Amino acid sequence: MTDVAITSTSTRSDVVPHGRTRAIGVLMIIVGVFSAWAFGLGSVADAHSAFTFTPVNVSSAVPWSLGQLTVLTRPTNLVLALLMIGLGVEVYVRRPSAPLVRFSIVAALFLIALLFWACRTPGPAQVPFVNLTSVLIGSSAIAMVLIYGSLSGVMCERAGVVNIAIEGQFIAGAFFGSMIDSTTHSFLLAALVGALSGAALGWILAFLAIRYLSDQIIVGVVIVTMMSGLSSYLNLQILTPYPNLNVGNIASNIGVPLLDKIPIIGPTLFNESGFFYLMAVLVAAVSFALFKTRWGLRVRAVGEHPQAAESVGINVARTRYRNVVLGGTIAGVGGVAFMATQGQFQVGYTSGLGYVALAALIFGRWKPSGAVVASIIFGLSAYLVNALQSYNVPLSSEIIGMFPYIITIAVVAGLIGRVRPPAADGVPYRRD
């Protein structure tokens, strides 16, 4: 027994160096102390903050108002900071192998404390309260697009092909989605065409990467460049002279009966567009298929060790083709979903969301569930960049805007637990 215990400890220390886990614990403690100092002690003793919960534009969905939650800013934020410090100490002492979840909790607590502090009443805020439900609705729109993107990444990278072209597939989906929706007034058709355009780009990537063993990262980057140029070209050449091809409808929300009456959660999760529900179904379907079916086992085998997979009769090339095209399809729909929340297609309006989705995929350790968690955090902080501007926060929105990217760098650098990509991810496979 002792032997086993020793072996398992030493294996774990290979994966996650103790020093790094400790470092992340220290980082969490620092974040907690900073929150206590800036957001707790940084407000006058009798300042209070308020959260409201009734969304402005969809109030009809909730028949009763939840009123508002008013708290004293300083003690509340001190408690939140203590929670962060506590989690940091726990990580430092116990050195869990995957502190990602705890880190995500600390990040969320930090954002809540920031919000409390931003809207404190004897304070600089123009609006003396934060509408939590609006924050969540706004973030979920961004998170949804990120989840589509990172699911696309999961499909491709689990099979061993790096799909850095997600951004390009977003652009294609948004462009063609807008055109089709404007002419047919059907988001279903728009989603279909967007899916096709994403699939086509996925096929180009697959064709060059699998058949010609091209460099997947380079092909992906060039596809994004090509799409950003092509969309700008087509925008000037087609959409500008024919503005009725780019009306920019926004997908209407479909409320789930009863469930959409739940305060906070209802308007956020159960009064969304069809794209949101499709996303939820896709997350469930992809996680189930990848981890519970024979197909998923084969895909993961191809992504980890294609030679071994081939030796037991799995067609590596076909598996990769199928997954990359499917991944492109999902990202294409994600582009339409983005367009359906933002309206009219504009050049460059995906502004690198595809790359953020790639980051969410890595943050989420190439798992659909992890990608969802990462996308929510990234979506929240992306939304807050815009939202915090109305609160006259001395912390500039440019600095907050860097957060998702800094977190991603910390993740790939192994600062927040070790992430391990599929072993053959990005490695061309040739049957000899």
Add this chain to the structure above:
Amino acid sequence: MTTAEAPRRTWWTRYTSQSPSLLTFFALVLGFLIGAIVIIATTPAVLDAWRHIFHSPTAIFSALKITWDNVSAAYRSLFVGSIGDPRSFVHSFTTGKGWDTTMTPISETLTYATPLVIASVGVGIAFQTGLFNIGANGQAILGGIVGVWAGSMLHMTSVIHLPLTLVAGVLGGIVGGLIPGILKAYAGAHEVIVTLMLNYIIAFFLLYVVLSTALQQPGQSNDISRTIDHSAILQPLFGTSSGLRVSYGIFVAAAVVIFAWWFLNRSTLGFDFRVTGANPFAARASGINPKAVIILVFVISGGLAGLAGEVQMASTNHYIDGGFLIGNAGIGFTAITVALLGRNRPGGIVWGSLLFAALGVGGRTMQAMTGIPLDLATVIQSIVVLFVATPVLVKEIFHLRTQAQGVQLATKGWGQ
């Protein structure tokens, strides 16, 4: 394939199976062909003509003529805008007048190519070492920021000021390169992700800096920086009165190219770099310190990108704003395609930069003269690079003899 007949080794087959420049040429042909298809498929006049080809027996000829007219007008204006109008060349030669106007397109192409060469050489050196510096654009922005700081905040004579701002630009880029370099060397963080993320972080940083009181143009509330001193400007080569914008920056670019050629082909360190790129295991076995190489590559690559940003700022912009090198205008992104086009060799990169600069500059004239958006240039560039990155496909399309060759990758996937 089953025939025992030995392949005839004429000079043609030997040349076509080995020459990389021929492959690049064919990639260009394909790029312009697909560009023509894009023009045909999106120009209303052309589509209208084709819709009516069954209306009369001669309609197909007029459709072909309209197609040819549109495509050739686009490509002709691309040429006129980037190299010049042959008629005005003749006019200038015979009369000796109007050289300023005649040479404007070439001057513009060179102006655009100058920072592009520098940034592309940086990306190319990283590629030769097996590292993908996708963050050249961010590093160039950092170079521009530090350069604009040194150019507008320090005041001294031009002899010291100009070199100082150039060095400041290099230092800015080095900071941007050190981060991915150190994280790659010591934490194993994949450089593609780190540099991609840094691009966004630096874009936010740029906004922050140009809105902060230190660098913001006094009296402005917009995202515009101070203008650099006259002494820190890379002056136009033919004086301001000529209107030709090509600046002394081309000497900086030339120096960078010569340095890079010497460095990669003649210096010990450059050899270490190339060995690491070709075979990291062999490099390690022969005593090359991989960590030092990774960090040094990013220092050099980032420094050159920073210099490119500074040269761009000091020769054409003279100040930076929130949109500096953002989006399609980012020379750092074009530099990636240029480096691939030039096969990461300094000489090839010079040709690649000139070509892509010509496409970019000519695109503006094309848009003005024919109404075809200049983004067609970006599309053509990307398609050319896709084909350059897939030589086997080009060989199959043109039925060139293919040699069996190992998989040569410029980058490594996350999994490796």
